[in-house]
Amino acid sequence: MTVAQLGQLNLDELPPLRGSSRTLDRFQKLEQIGEGTYGQVYMGKEVMTGEIVALKRIKTENEKEGFPISAIREIKVLTRLHHENIVKLKEVVISQDGNNQLAATKESSDNNKYNGGVYLVFEYMDHDLTGLSDRPGLRFTVPQIKCYMKQLLTGLHYCHANEVLHRDIKGANVLLNNNGSLKLADFGLSCSSHLCRENFTNRVVTLPYRPPELLLGATNYGPAVDIWSAGCIFAELLHGKPIMSGRNEPEQLHKIFELCGSPDEVNWPGVSKIRWYNNFKPARPMRRRLREVLRHFDSHALDLLDKMLILDPSKRISAKDALAAEYFQMEPLPCDPKSLPKYEASHEFQTKRKRQQQQLNEETAKRQNLRCPPPHARLPPIHHSGQVLQEHRPERNLSMNQLQRPLPTLPSNPYSEPLVDAGLSNRYPPSMNLTVGYNQTHGVQAQAGGTSIGPYPPHGRVGPYAASNMINRSTTPCYAAGPPGFSHRGPNPIANIRNQQYGWQQ
Numbered sequence: 100m101t102v103a104q105l106g107q108l109n110l111d112e113l114p115p116l117r118g119s120s121r122t123l124d125r126f127q128k129l130e131q132i133g134e135g136t137y138g139q140v141y142m143g144k145e146v147m148t149g150e151i152v153a154l155k156r157i158k159t160e161n162e163k164e165g166f167p168i169s170a171i172r173e174i175k176v177l178t179r180l181h182h183e184n185i186v187k188l189k190e191v192v193i194s195q196d197g198n199n200q201l202a203a204t205k206e207s208s209d210n211n212k213y214n215g216g217v218y219l220v221f222e223y224m225d226h227d228l229t230g231l232s233d234r235p236g237l238r239f240t241v242p243q244i245k246c247y248m249k250q251l252l253t254g255l256h257y258c259h260a261n262e263v264l265h266r267d268i269k270g271a272n273v274l275l276n277n278n279g280s281l282k283l284a285d286f287g288l289s290c291s292s293h294l295c296r297e298n299f300t301n302r303v304v305t306l307p308y309r310p311p312e313l314l315l316g317a318t319n320y321g322p323a324v325d326i327w328s329a330g331c332i333f334a335e336l337l338h339g340k341p342i343m344s345g346r347n348e349p350e351q352l353h354k355i356f357e358l359c360g361s362p363d364e365v366n367w368p369g370v371s372k373i374r375w376y377n378n379f380k381p382a383r384p385m386r387r388r389l390r391e392v393l394r395h396f397d398s399h400a401l402d403l404l405d406k407m408l409i410l411d412p413s414k415r416i417s418a419k420d421a422l423a424a425e426y427f428q429m430e431p432l433p434c435d436p437k438s439l440p441k442y443e444a445s446h447e448f449q450t451k452r453k454r455q456q457q458q459l460n461e462e463t464a465k466r467q468n469l470r471c472p473p474p475h476a477r478l479p480p481i482h483h484s485g486q487v488l489q490e491h492r493p494e495r496n497l498s499m500n501q502l503q504r505p506l507p508t509l510p511s512n513p514y515s516e517p518l519v520d521a522g523l524s525n526r527y528p529p530s531m532n533l534t535v536g537y538n539q540t541h542g543v544q545a546q547a548g549g550t551s552i553g554p555y556p557p558h559g560r561v562g563p564y565a566a567s568n569m570i571n572r573s574t575t576p577c578y579a580a581g582p583p584g585f586s587h588r589g590p591n592p593i594a595n596i597r598n599q600q601y602g603w604q605q
């Protein structure tokens with residue numbers, strides 16, 4: 100596996116795009132495999148060669164300002180990055196006219212309508228990590244997890260060595276193929292130091308993978324943000340499900356504090372100067388419990404995870420150092436990617452759809468049962484001798500995946516006290532009615548049936564790119580104006596050693 104050297108990119112290299120001469124009618128749409136913020140992704144076939152590709156349609160119809168900035172960014176970055184662990188952008192094609200239809204298709208004519216616009220043509224990958232891990236009964240082995248993590252970190256190291264932050268590492272953006280290759284995709288939020296150097300936006304990275312420095316409002320950050328997200332993926336692979344998924348930013352921070360401890364000037368020098376620190380600082384310190392909670396992990400895996408999920412980004416391990424971790428040198432060794440099992444294609448979009456369909460079917464069946472219950476539905480069943488008892492097992496509704504993974508629960512509240520005492524209350528101003536587990540006494544009293552919390556602090560500084568795109572990428576709603584006391588806009592003082600290591604500007 101090649102590991103990038105600093106400055107390895109040849110910026111003068113011609114992009115792999117073949118200009119705008121090729122049009123979409125050279126491709127046959129096979130099926131939809133993804134639905135992103137910025138458009139749909141289809142599996143397609145190049146009619147002439149029969150090559151299978153992924154076609155990402157760039158939605159332009161909702162864009163007030165023309166071509167979306169995320170697409171420009173993705174094209175720009177991917178024309179510079181060429182690595183076996185980065186998805187290959189093959190070309191950009193356009194449709195000749197707005198009513199064009201894709202060449203003969205398998206799906207219904209409605210689905211084939213092409214509304215005009217631009218498509219990015221990527222090499223096709225059979226799965227994304229979220230879709231694959233959602234397969235019922237699938238459990239990765241230790242050599243497989245090592246193999247995937249090694250490739251993920253190699254791809255990240257290549258990006259970081261070339262001054263690119265991905266800023267949206269999550270399972271759905273980690274693509275896998277049946278040759279065992281893993282590739283990073285979706286560079287729509289990425290940031291190159293050639294385009295922007297400091298005062299980045301902190302509204303990046305999907306919530307469960309977002310690092311504490313961004314949640315606390317840092318606008319000067321570096322590659323460590325991607326390492327945190329990669330650490331969350333690593334833990335998810337080992338644990339079988341996400342380890343920290345908050346429904347909103349305050350809750351996400353609280354989950355981080357529960358597992359990784361709360362930040363202070365001792366474990367994270369400079370943290371108190373980060374914009375929103377005082378708003379989120381727990382009233383009482385919370386100790387780090389990661390090793391305790393995840394003690395069922397293999398010790399080398401735990402050592403590495405411990406270094407990836409360090410609160411202070413300047414102490415977080417780099418991708419390069421993570422690749423040298425004992426975890427990858429110890430038996431069982433990472434398996435050869437080619438030896439990885441081949442699975443039927445699985446993308447998050449499809450597995451989500453299947454799940455929704457299943458839920459719908461179950462609800463319909465339930466409703467039908469309610470309307471005409473089976474005779475004597477309330478009477479206990481009659482058991483004949485020799486008959487196998489049909490136990491009532493609510494877990495029958497769970498997927499095989501869930502059944503096979505008896506998981507220890509993460510601490511919900513290490514102090515067994517209401518969350519208000521963890522000090523996260525009183526900090527969220529009252530304009531947004533999110534029902535969460537936090538008590539709210541700042542300006543608005545707790546409401547019946549849930550508590551109301553206010554908006555998360557406003558954007559630190561909208562990055563070098565259009566803000567609207569950034570905000571919409573978050574899994575959480577947009578937030579209105581911030582509370583009093585959020586006006587501090589001084590530079591983030593965290594000394595980012597990692598940035599220096601990669602030659603990043605502070």
Ligand SMILES: Nc1ncnc2c1ncn2[C@@H]1O[C@H](COP(=O)(O)OP(=O)(O)OP(=O)(O)O)[C@@H](O)[C@H]1O
Binds near residue numbers: 446
């Ligand atoms: N090259 C590819 N091969 C196969 N599937 C792909 C490919 N690129 C993307 N996909 C599928 O489409 C999904 C969405 O793609 P992508 O993340 O690039 O779109 P997006 O609009 O930027 O989405 P998001 O809103 O999640 O950021 C991926 O999770 C993946 O399942």
